[in-house]
Amino acid sequence: MASTSGPEIERLIQLLARLPGLGPRSARRAALHLIKKREQLLGPLADAIRVANERVVVCSTCGNVDTSDPCTLCRDTRRDDAVLVLVEDVADLWALERAQVINGRYHVLGGTLSALDGVGPKDLNLDRLVARVAEGGVQEVILALNATVDGQTTAHYVTDLLSHLPVKVSRLAHGVPVGGELDYLDEGTLAAAFRQRTAL
Amino acid sequence: MASTSGPEIERLIQLLARLPGLGPRSARRAALHLIKKREQLLGPLADAIRVANERVVVCSTCGNVDTSDPCTLCRDTRRDDAVLVLVEDVADLWALERAQVINGRYHVLGGTLSALDGVGPKDLNLDRLVARVAEGGVQEVILALNATVDGQTTAHYVTDLLSHLPVKVSRLAHGVPVGGELDYLDEGTLAAAFRQRTAL
Numbered sequence: 001m002a003s004t005s006g007p008e009i010e011r012l013i014q015l016l017a018r019l020p021g022l023g024p025r026s027a028r029r030a031a032l033h034l035i036k037k038r039e040q041l042l043g044p045l046a047d048a049i050r051v052a053n054e055r056v057v058v059c060s061t062c063g064n065v066d067t068s069d070p071c072t073l074c075r076d077t078r079r080d081d082a083v084l085v086l087v088e089d090v091a092d093l094w095a096l097e098r099a100q101v102i103n104g105r106y107h108v109l110g111g112t113l114s115a116l117d118g119v120g121p122k123d124l125n126l127d128r129l130v131a132r133v134a135e136g137g138v139q140e141v142i143l144a145l146n147a148t149v150d151g152q153t154t155a156h157y158v159t160d161l162l163s164h165l166p167v168k169v170s171r172l173a174h175g176v177p178v179g180g181e182l183d184y185l186d187e188g189t190l191a192a193a194f195r196q197r198t199a200l
Numbered sequence: 201m202a203s204t205s206g207p208e209i210e211r212l213i214q215l216l217a218r219l220p221g222l223g224p225r226s227a228r229r230a231a232l233h234l235i236k237k238r239e240q241l242l243g244p245l246a247d248a249i250r251v252a253n254e255r256v257v258v259c260s261t262c263g264n265v266d267t268s269d270p271c272t273l274c275r276d277t278r279r280d281d282a283v284l285v286l287v288e289d290v291a292d293l294w295a296l297e298r299a300q301v302i303n304g305r306y307h308v309l310g311g312t313l314s315a316l317d318g319v320g321p322k323d324l325n326l327d328r329l330v331a332r333v334a335e336g337g338v339q340e341v342i343l344a345l346n347a348t349v350d351g352q353t354t355a356h357y358v359t360d361l362l363s364h365l366p367v368k369v370s371r372l373a374h375g376v377p378v379g380g381e382l383d384y385l386d387e388g389t390l391a392a393a394f395r396q397r398t399a400l
Contacts, residue, residue, distance in 0.1 A: 006267040008255055012248040018241055020233050021226035022219075030219040032291050034249070035256050035265050041218055046249040048212040049234070053242045055208055056235050065235050067206040091232050 063108030082139040112150040143171040263308030282339040312350040343371040
């Protein structure tokens, strides 16, 4: 490929191929698309990436990414300080915000405990979580962690960590996804859905 | 979303979502991945896109994209000037180069004739093709166009266009793809494969 179109285009393809969702082939298509749409897309994207590179910071309060610290969510005075939603990743925070299900504050752990991947408590944003809860004002910490083994291990660890503080700790319900068909669900989900059935 | 993470990140997501192969959701994942891997990915990608934006040009001879004009392929003295491969798009040129099936020169049409999309002969890189062939030296023009209706219409048009010039015009063979199963092929492909069967 280097001999086809020069090292500059090859470099662009290689970097695009490292984005999640793009492989070598689709990165090539994306690079070509960028080059063809230079005015509408390549130039604006160059600016957007430069601005992001210069200005994006990690919020020192909650761990969200934004162009200001504290981030937009932490500065928003209309949010309920009493509710703190613990998420694994910024992507989860964004997903919850899109769903508009909760109007509290967030705290991004930056991962889950994982013996396999060698992630211990020191690698996560846990000290800051305990400090935020200890400061007072938070009445409930909602553990919005993934329903995976690592996510649940982390949930137990965080529950222990917060047990000496005067705060209620809860986790998201397990059950049948809305629109889901029973036939396609695993036994664990079905068992949880039965255990936690609600009266009508 | 604008209230979650600032307009700068939102702008980056919107631009990434316009790349082929990325939708709104995967663009968000890609943006977050870029921000997390700032040193390894965001900075280098910013540079690569800026360089591409500043330096990439369309080759005035063949229509390839490169950082020099004439492009690397047109300047390569080890290539066979007698063979000119006509392709629809730069992506096709790249695909043929990856397969390393032909060591000739290329000519990128920039599309195919299409009554539906309103693409006529004037919209394609045809004048330059005729000029290149008329200059002499080219003995065979291989029409490596897609086996679509528009591709075949274009192939016929180009064949007519070159008929007064002393050049052989050929097109790629139709048949069973290597590794393909007959059961999954359409009637048109099967019929072509039978018509153009080769003696063993």
